Amino acid sequence: MPDKAEVFFDEGVLDFADVDEIVLDVGEEALAEALAHRHRRMIVFQGDEGKAEAAGVVTAGAADVLFDVRDRPISVLYVTDSLKEDTYARERYEEFRRVLEGFAEEANFEYELEALTFSGSKRALGTTWDLMVIDLSYDLDPDAIGRLVETVRGGGLVIFQTPPFDRWRNMWTAFHKSLVTPPYTLDHVGKRFNRRFIRKLKEHDGVWIVDTDEWTAEPEPSEDVDLEVEVKRRERPDLDPPDDAVLPEELYRMCATEDQFRALIRFEELLESNGKTALILTADRGRGKSALLGIAVAGAGVTTDVYDVVVTASEPENVAVLFEFLLEALRELGVEYDVERDDKGNIVYVETDDFVVEYERPSEASEIECDLMVVDEAASIHVPILERILDNNDKVVYSSTIHGYEGAGRGFSVRFLQNVRKRRDVRLIEFKMHEPIRYDSDDPIERWLFDTLLLDAEPADLDKEDLECVKEMRVEFEKPDLRYWFEDPEGEEELRQFIGIYVMAHYRNRPSDVMVLADAPHHEAYALKTETGKIVTALQVAREGTIPRDVITKMRRGYRPPGNVIPDLMVQHHDALDFPRMKGLRIVRIATHPDIMRHGLGSRALKELAKIAKKKDYDWIGTGFGANEELTRFWLRNGFVPVHISPNRNPVSGEYSVAVIRPISEEAEEIINRANFEFRIKLADWLGETHRDLEPEVARLLFEPMSSLRYRPTLTEGQLRRLKKYADMVHTYEIAADAVRELAKAYFLDTEDRPELSEEEELLLITKCLQRWKWADVADVLGEEVPDLMRSLRDLVGLLYEEYKEDLQRSAAVEGIRKAVERLADKGLTGTVIVEVEEGEPKEVIIRREERLEL
Ligand SMILES: CC(=O)SCCNC(=O)CCNC(=O)[C@H](O)C(C)(C)COP(=O)(O)OP(=O)(O)OC[C@H]1O[C@@H](n2cnc3c(N)ncnc32)[C@H](O)[C@@H]1OP(=O)(O)O
């Protein structure tokens, strides 16, 4: 392959399109720079006319040059909002294709063109392209852009087609239209994200903006650019594997960068290590982590005694590259294999004579023990699952993107890694990969992408003075001006601090979340700021409710109005038809700067929000969250009342979602308290069925009495008799379990004059009686011996029996009366039922002239 390239676009390409020559000049200059640096360059065609043809001209001209440089067909990806017939988007695609096809035939170069829509762009993950055209004329999907731009290789071009900037600034895209939720209309939707996007295109190096109506370019193509360039190639690392390497040399030779090579050496350390060991691989996107993992797994399976390997990631699509390189490595080593795919065609199972590799979803993987566990994209998986995986396995690899198009959160590096570093029973091998694979370091388009989508936003650095402010609670609760944040370059710093807190704290952040924050009509941001001006707690809320009567009528029949999570839930699960008309605030996200969590800032922010809500006549504040003990406690301590728990665990986070609402108005309070009672009754039952695996600590918190509620236990005479015999040590637990359960339920549901039990006692009632666990499992969790637990439970039941004796006897008497009346009725007799009471307690039910019933 030639090392020099002449980046001249053949003017013949202009025969296929009605565009100005400036398009060629810009295209040549951009491609020459890209090839010389092994970077990407970007060209933006903005205008009403001619942009699809202009994109076709540059693509065709560049593909012609690149075909000589690469000596293989040039891969081109075209992405747009729609490919349906008779759409403008399709029309533009056809114009583009006509130019490319026409010129390719004439100039005799080969290319492979693929077209995708934004919604189908996930398919491009893990692929690599020479040239990419993205049509933003109608839609701007930030997630798709984040996903796509990183798949273009160095020496390649990214080409955007956009509306004229002055129109784009004031235009609503398709994404904007999806943000409309009643009672808001499109007029309420913001345009801040587009405006910032345009500004970033203008601010960054490596980006040319061509106006296709005026045929001008910014920057103007330079006269004296040398278009004869030395093509920069990726250099394979010239290193020898260590002398004592366990993995075959062929695999080391497959590494594309020195970082991959070194990562493989660290992987050997994991294989050789005794005891619990975790290898943590971190990198930005496109550093070749997934590929390396595939190579490494193949090596471990073929050359060591590792037999069963489990690979996990949020979605099977995420491990496509891993499996691709696993198979390539096996072919390299001459090992035969069988493959199984899921119904979408993703590889999920590979088997050889020596080992098997299986893909499992994270929550399932966390229950598995295997010889080697590989967790790819760990940042998008919830921390408790990552921890459970390490508890169950001795050799685990976690790989994680630090800044990415999604799953960029650093719950992984902040919470998970901090915890693991403290563990004495785990050997930790950490390795960070820096070198990008698809292009060389310091690529300007990567910089543009990170900046535009705030992928590398960081929370504020806190100095001594800031920390002092936090300690003394010298903080202000502010509603920032989103226009200032997004449209004024000066507001950028605060925006980055705000988003940075989410990036650090949340396990999943998408670029579209930033766009929702910027423009959604019902979303607002709030921030707690130190006196010194640093953002320490970030809050994003959505206004919900005030749903018109006719829509509520539809909701009754199952209609779910968009963007109204809490009202929808209150109608679906509680038939609360008065609720949707009320005015509420749903907290979409809240997070505190990771250096100063647990300093009361989150609670302070919620208090301030409640004040504002009251002042503005809101009825409630609510939220939904993945329930763990800490978070559940946080919400409850701040006056939020549980009203719902999801019936299934989230397959990625592995947590049940809980909805909580804090009433502001009296009317809301009444409805919420009723919903909470209903919820508790359901929970008491669900714990024995769908939620047997709910963390008992969470269940215990969810039962916390939030308002005064009455629940009287009822037993039949037979149940009462067995209960007494169990308490008197005649029966075993199992014989009276049904009756004990009713007693336990009464304890958790009734909030008036209940006896005080310790946390352990409550957990015992939850796990044994409500969740119906085996004694051994209860003992495991509570850290006690089974016989001790048996004794404790019997004592506890004795105590509860005394507490509820009156109710129980009364209910047994009522049951007796019912039976007596039934008997009279069965025999067609009339009679009198007499209840004999002794010291205020019912003792006997007598049917006069008929018979006596013992109680
Ligand atoms: C809808 C959703 O967004 S749900 C997801 C919520 N967000 C996250 O999970 C992101 C990561 N987590 C965070 O950012 C934070 O931990 C938050 C937002 C959950 C809480 O923010 P914080 O500022 O830490 O809250 P705050 O300090 O008021 O309370 C947290 C705990 O610290 C305790 N605490 C408060 N002040 C102090 C103090 N001075 N010293 C020690 N502990 C303290 C509180 O009692 C509370 O403990 P508890 O939950 O056991 O009752």
Ligand SMILES: Nc1ncnc2c1ncn2[C@@H]1O[C@H](COP(=O)(O)OP(=O)(O)OP(=O)(O)O)[C@@H](O)[C@H]1O
């Ligand atoms: N050793 C290698 N040889 C050739 N190509 C490689 C090699 N390693 C990675 N690649 C290619 O580089 C691209 C990025 O690799 P990979 O998907 O492993 O990166 P990643 O760090 O997991 O990031 P991403 O999130 O972008 O997938 C892929 O297209 C892959 O085919």
